[in-house]
Structures are given as C-alpha cells and as structure tokens.
Amino acid sequence: MIPVARPCLGEEELEEVRKVFESGWLGMGAWVKKFEDELKDFFNVKHVIAVNTGTSAIHLALVSCGIKQGDEVIVPSLTFAATIQAIVATGASVVFCDVQPDTLNLDPEDVKKRVSSKTKAIVPVHYRGYPCEMDQLKNIAKQHRLRIIEDAAHAFGSKYRGKKIGSFGDVTCFSFDPIKIITCGEGGAIVTNDDDVAIAAEKGRILGINKDTWSRYKHERSWFYDVETIGFRYHMSNINAAIGIVQMKKFPRFLERRLEIVKLYDENLKNINGIKLLKTDYRSMAPFCYIIRAEQRDNLMAYLKKNDIDSGIHYIPNHLQSFFSKYKTSLPITEKIWNEILTLPLYYGLQNEQVLMICDRIKNFYS
Numbered sequence: 001m002i003p004v005a006r007p008c009l010g011e012e013e014l015e016e017v018r019k020v021f022e023s024g025w026l027g028m029g030a031w032v033k034k035f036e037d038e039l040k041d042f043f044n045v046k047h048v049i050a051v052n053t054g055t056s057a058i059h060l061a062l063v064s065c066g067i068k069q070g071d072e073v074i075v076p077s078l079t080f081a082a083t084i085q086a087i088v089a090t091g092a093s094v095v096f097c098d099v100q101p102d103t104l105n106l107d108p109e110d111v112k113k114r115v116s117s118k119t120k121a122i123v124p125v126h127y128r129g130y131p132c133e134m135d136q137l138k139n140i141a142k143q144h145r146l147r148i149i150e151d152a153a154h155a156f157g158s159k160y161r162g163k164k165i166g167s168f169g170d171v172t173c174f175s176f177d178p179i180k181i182i183t184c185g186e187g188g189a190i191v192t193n194d195d196d197v198a199i200a201a202e203k204g205r206i207l208g209i210n211k212d213t214w215s216r217y218k219h220e221r222s223w224f225y226d227v228e229t230i231g232f233r234y235h236m237s238n239i240n241a242a243i244g245i246v247q248m249k250k251f252p253r254f255l256e257r258r259l260e261i262v263k264l265y266d267e268n269l270k271n272i273n274g275i276k277l278l279k280t281d282y283r284s285m286a287p288f289c290y291i292i293r294a295e296q297r298d299n300l301m302a303y304l305k306k307n308d309i310d311s312g313i314h315y316i317p318n319h320l321q322s323f324f325s326k327y328k329t330s331l332p333i334t335e336k337i338w339n340e341i342l343t344l345p346l347y348y349g350l351q352n353e354q355v356l357m358i359c360d361r362i363k364n365f366y367s
C-alpha cells in the first residue's frame with residue numbers, strides 16, 4: 001500500500017539522538033537551544049520558542065497574546081481539529097469562517113463579516129502550504145486591533161510576496177509532527193518578533209516558571225524558582241530537537257523533491273474530466289500535501305484503496321464535528337467542497353513511477 005505520507009529519517013538522526021543519550025540530559029537543553037537558533041536564522045526573527053507539538057504552539061501562542069474566555073477567535077473550519085482545540089483550550093469562543101474555492105484558504109471578505117466587538121484574534125491556516133492573503137488580513141487586524149496567530153503547520157518554507165511565512169507575521173506557529181515536511185518525531189515552534197509574547201511563551205511552556213532558562217540549556221537544574229503565570233508542560237525535549245536539527249539540513253532536498261512530485265501530478269492530472277486541480281504557485285509554496293477536487297470522491301477513494309493506494313481527506317470541517325457544534329454556522333463553500341477534496345500520496349520517498357501509476361488509476365476510474 002502506498003501511504004499518503006511518510007517521514008524520511010535515517011542514520012544521521014539516530015547518530016544525533018545517540019549523542020543526546022550519551023549527554024545524560026534528555027529534557028530541554030543544548031539541542032533545543034541549537035534547534036531554536038537554527039530556526040531563528042532560517043526565519044531571520046528575534047524569537048523562536050520550541051515546544052512539544054504544533055497544537056501546544058498554537059494554544060500557548062494564543063494564551064501568550066492574552067486570548068481568554070469571553071473573547072472570539074476567527075478561524076477557518078477547514079483545518080485540522082488541533083487548530084480548533086487550541087482555541088477552545090483558552091476558553092475563547094470559536095467563530096468559524098469560510099474558505100476561497102480555488103486555494104481553500106480562509107476568505108478575508110468572510111472574515112470581515114464575522115468580526116464583532118468581542119473578536120480578539122484571527123487564526124489563518126496556510127492550507128497545503130499555499131500562503132493566505134496576509135496583506136488583506138493585516139488590514140482587517142489593524143482596523144479592529146486584532147492579533148494574527150498563523151497556523152503555519154503546513155507552510156514550513158513557504159513564502160508570501162517573497163518573504164518566508166514566519167519571518168514577517170505577528171505570531172506564527174509550526175508543527176514538526178511525523179507527517180510534516182520536516183519532523184522532530186513530535187514538535188512545534190512559536191516564531192515571533194514580539195518581545196512580550198516571547199517572554200510569556202517562554203515561561204508558559206514550562207509551568208509558568210521564571211528562572212534562569214539558560215541554566216536548563218546548560219544542563220543544570222536550578223532548584224529555586226518562582227511560578228509567575230499560568231503554564232504548561234509544553235517544552236521540547238533534546239531528543240526531539242536532535243531529530244529536528246538533522247531534518248533542517250535535509251529540508252532543501254525534501255522541498256526540491258516535493259516540488260518535482262507535485263508538478264508531475266499536475267502534468268498528468270490536468271486533463272482528466274471529473275477532477276479539478278487547486279490553485280498553485282510553486283515559486284512560493286513548500287507543498288505539504290497534494291489535494292485535488294474529485295467528483296464521486298468516496299468512490300474514487302475506495303477504488304484507489306483497492307489498487308493499494310491510500311488517499312486522505314484534509315479535513316472534515318470542524319463546524320460539523322459534534323464537540324464544536326455550538327459554534328456551528330453556515331459555510332456554503334466549505335460544505336460543498338469538503339465532499340470533493342482528496343489528498344494523494346506526497347512524501348520524499350515517493351517514486352516517479354508510483355506517481356504515474358496513481359495518475360493512471362485515476363484516469364481509469366473516470367473513463
């Protein structure tokens with residue numbers, strides 16, 4: 001069976017993890033610091049706070065921006081449940097918005113309509129790695145004094161108007177879970193130039209404790225500390241950071257190969273009656289997944305499975321999930337499109353012949 005995604009890890013990662021074992025310090029320490037420094041260089045930003053998952057990055061970013069009960073946060077429904085749970089965990093209310101049919105990113109015009117006096121933040125999701133309309137969102141945020149906390153879990157290495165996602169925003173969150181373009185095993189990061197948010201997030205990731213964080217980085221445990229704010233056990237471990245450090249080095253190769261694969265898909269799928277391709281811009285995208293809009297999606301999915309090809313759905317809209325039903329609202333484009341979206345396999349180790357075979361099966365299905 002060809003999976004939808006699979007990580008690419010090897011001896012180099014194992015070698016780096018071995019060094020962590022030998023150091024005797026598995027928790028947050030020198031490797032985490034190094035990973036953060038490399039991300040700082042990569043994004044050219046002041047602050048990177050590494051955490052244990054992308055979900056905790058979003059939650060902690062929201063808390064660090066002061067988002068709390070009574071506030072409203074605008075977010076597309078068409079995202080991973082993680083984005084929504086992170087908002088719910090702050091106590092704030094979720095305000096779902098619709099997406100644009102060609103990119104499946106949140107629609108700034110719809111966001112505008114959903115702003116109220118309680119709105120405190122927008123959480124755009126750079127779906128598939130295609131950048132959201134950040135200029136328009138910034139204007140809305142400026143006008144209503146809102147924070148923008150980007151869910152960039154799909155967009156590591158993507159660019160908006162020539163600048164990397166994460167390098168110019170308010171607060172940006174990344175995920176390094178096993179299926180993302182680079183992985184730490186599990187991991188996440190908050191990226192920002194805002195000093196106050198960074199200070200809050202640094203304390204918040206480790207139980208609200210303020211002490212010499214640096215001493216942790218130097219393999220020393222300080223026994224004297226003060227708990228100053230709300231906090232969580234969200235810090236990244238050296239084991240995960242060691243994997244991430246090696247994956248960072250491989251990123252340029254990963255990206256190049258992903259671009260080759262998505263172009264091969266485009267080339268072979270563009271003239272098939274029954275499917276539509278989404279809008280792309282491969283000069284700026286680091287493609288996280290390859291999604292098509294397919295007629296008879298569920299039948300196609302079953303047909304591919306019979307042919308040993310796995311495919312996926314990103315995502316069942318969250319406003320249709322039972323736990324989020326109290327935030328249910330009408331989202332016509334999301335509701336129409338989610339029955340058509342299908343995610344095809346995309347990962348570094350996927351071979352050209354496999355891509356061509358997948359395209360061939362899809363052709364067969366529609367003829």
Ligand SMILES: *Cc1c(COP(=O)(O)O)cnc(C)c1O
Pocket residue numbers: 053054055056079080082083125151153154175176177187188
């Ligand atoms: C992966 C992902 C997350 C959460 O990241 P984890 O590291 O899995 O917690 C959030 N949002 C989106 C869109 C994602 O794809």
